Amino acid sequence: MSILSQNSEDDKEPVVPKAVISRLSLYLRELQHLIRDDQQTISSSKLGRVLGFTAAQVRKDFAYFGQFGYPGIGYRCEELIGQIKKILGTDRIWPVVLVGCGNMGQALLGYRGFEKQGFHVVAAVDVDPKVIGKQFHGLTVAHIDTLSTIVIQQNVSVAILAVPAKAAHEAAELIVKSGINGILNFAPATLNVPKTVSTVEVDLAMELEQLAFSVYQNQDDSN
Amino acid sequence: MSILSQNSEDDKEPVVPKAVISRLSLYLRELQHLIRDDQQTISSSKLGRVLGFTAAQVRKDFAYFGQFGYPGIGYRCEELIGQIKKILGTDRIWPVVLVGCGNMGQALLGYRGFEKQGFHVVAAVDVDPKVIGKQFHGLTVAHIDTLSTIVIQQNVSVAILAVPAKAAHEAAELIVKSGINGILNFAPATLNVPKTVSTVEVDLAMELEQLAFSVYQNQDDSN
DNA sequence: GCGTGTGAACACATTCACAGCA
């Protein structure tokens, strides 16, 4: 049964706002930094201050999933990290396949941050004969036709899509057919995939636009 | 005066939800695709269907900024693109500086998508002597100490930060000192910058976590 | 008929304020 609001007739579980889930990732990241600084516990107010949220919000966010805090003390970092990972489903390794090994794809292969959070890029595929067979950061690029085989053999459920916009729809279709059910989409195009497949969009130009707007507004604000 | 809710005592302008702004970028992208397919006009319902929003939401989003539609016809794509760019502030070229020319930074230098949306990367800086002086995609990497000069000479107001997490705070401080007022942050760390500086976070591992959760939930849903 | 613009109704998310525990 889903944790998120589904209005499934008789679902009386507490409904978790979608925004809570993205904050969980943020809390997790911050807690991992705290642990590295040998901080054993943290209060909702301190954690909130660092991230720019209210203490009440921090407490409520965690309360959706159980009682993790200790009155008078706060939250134990190690314990909370474990709980958040369990909630997100990242308390295990997720095998990931990269689709598209151009400029961006190659950089993603070299990005160490994925592994740290429990994602393991097990294969990379492309259509371009110029990159197929080449090796990047220890992975040899395979032809996209081998995707289904890779997915089955390595039990992959998530793909990173890093192809040009023009190729995005076709690539997404192949990904869906291969049996994958999650796509992290770097291509600047809206994918049309079945409901059974989740997607998360990362459009770098869009992010810059949001920043531009924000800067633009800030300037106006200084009346 | 800001378009966004600021509760400035006597501000009686319509208050624009923050979420509207991110949808504007999405609309813009889609409209640009429509133009490429020679589509002159589009209705709120069709535009909504493609992007997964209701028709009412699409109409309301635009209505915050004026009356752009034509009853019985819909919205004229070209015209709407112009309006959205004006709202976002991307109806002009934004000079951008890249801070951090490692794996990720180099890929961002090669990313053509920025230019298409009105962003021009005019300079790249780093601290590592191994990359300083090298040329990537037509730009020679300069020392980060030259940042202030670059910012002033090229009138830069936005930086892309692509350094390792450990270096993020220090780099952010230098960026702020240089007079920049917007940071697109790829480093997996929460920046602590003055209110006058806007930031947008893109944490690739966090995005994958969100996807993992979503996939994980979807599986549960198929009771 | 088709399609926009918009007040009113509704749904969702955040903050307040306080009881209770260490």
Added chain:
DNA sequence: TGCTGTGAATGTGTTCACACGC
């Protein structure tokens, strides 16, 4: 005293439903 967990109140965002224009 310090801090959590939580119902109630508030605030924000989305959808409905319909008047009006082409």
